[in-house]
Amino acid sequence: MLALGERERGRILTLLIFSNITLWFLLIYSRTKLDEHGHQFDLLIRNFGHEEVKHILEKEIKDRQIVVILPAYNEEKNLGELLKKIPKEINSMRLGVLLVDDGSDDDTYNVAKQAGALVVRNRINRGQGAASRLGYDVLVKHNVPFGVTMDSDGQHQHEDIAKLVKPILEDKYDLVIGSRILGKREKSAFLRSFGVMFFTRIINALTGMKLTDCSSGFKA
Template identity: 35%
Template structure:
């Protein structure tokens, strides 16, 4: 197994979970197998099933929120936890098994050259595909945000992404809970605040439990709401980043 670089030696895996009792145990076990150098925090986002109990039984540390805040709220809680405990990096991994834990080290290694590294699904690796309005929205968002970042990005809506301490502290000031806030909105504000962004190709798998939300109607709604999310992100106040010592 490849060892993580010194830069990312102390990293926290943040796994937001809402009613994922079916998928989360196997996901946790896979993460622990393929990323043993990292600590794992499951953020139980107000689940009404046994997500918290099965996550603890699988060996994860669990932070429970009193009610459902969405991915943005769960990740913000995870980043605050990472900041308070002094982690040098944090990475989001979905609890439904879609993110391949074997790619965690690769995404974290991207932080050697940037503040944020995205695990990209459309970067000449894997077989993940989208069509119709959802594809158009993703391509449009990637084009606009690539121009802002001054680097080619192909998958700006991917939740499989890592952040160093500089980016984590920026997230504490601004990590929205609105629709697409945890991906598009947070990324735009981070870029406008001075964070450097890169991406690495990753595999995307079929979710291990629950019901996928894709259908033509929802894809059309996704197109409209993603455009609105981008407009809102461009009006957000940017953060003032400070240089970290050490």
């Protein structure tokens, strides 16, 4: 066996520590660059989605004071009924619907267009968060003062839109989040309900806020 002296062991230990530190720095750097490229890709795709229908939106969205953003993926069966029920105005303010087709491979896009909704789309499925960001981009670029996001599968109630935006229109709050925990609610899977409450408590503990549903997609 090879016997190492104290000096050799010290050198090897120093080399190992230095190598680990270097690897950690490289890992952090790589992750940072990956996040940066991901953010740039996200902006690029969102810009493509908006530019494709910019000329239409400039005419159709300019007189809407409130716009409901509906991220949708393969929701052709649910959209027809949902779009009929969304109100045309709230408190004498015109309300529009902006459907974000998130790379659907069914007839979601045409169903929404035929129902009179404004439609933008991601050419590939990118998830609800990315679809919502595209919707926010449109509202910001066209100076829409109030926006609402809700799911396109019908789980959110159209009659609650007015209740959701009321505190904002009264200038009491900047953000209102619908809760699946407060009030009456349908029974849902135990693990899902537990997860919502668990993560909401963690966020409340970290921020000092008093949220009841941190992952709700129904907000204004």
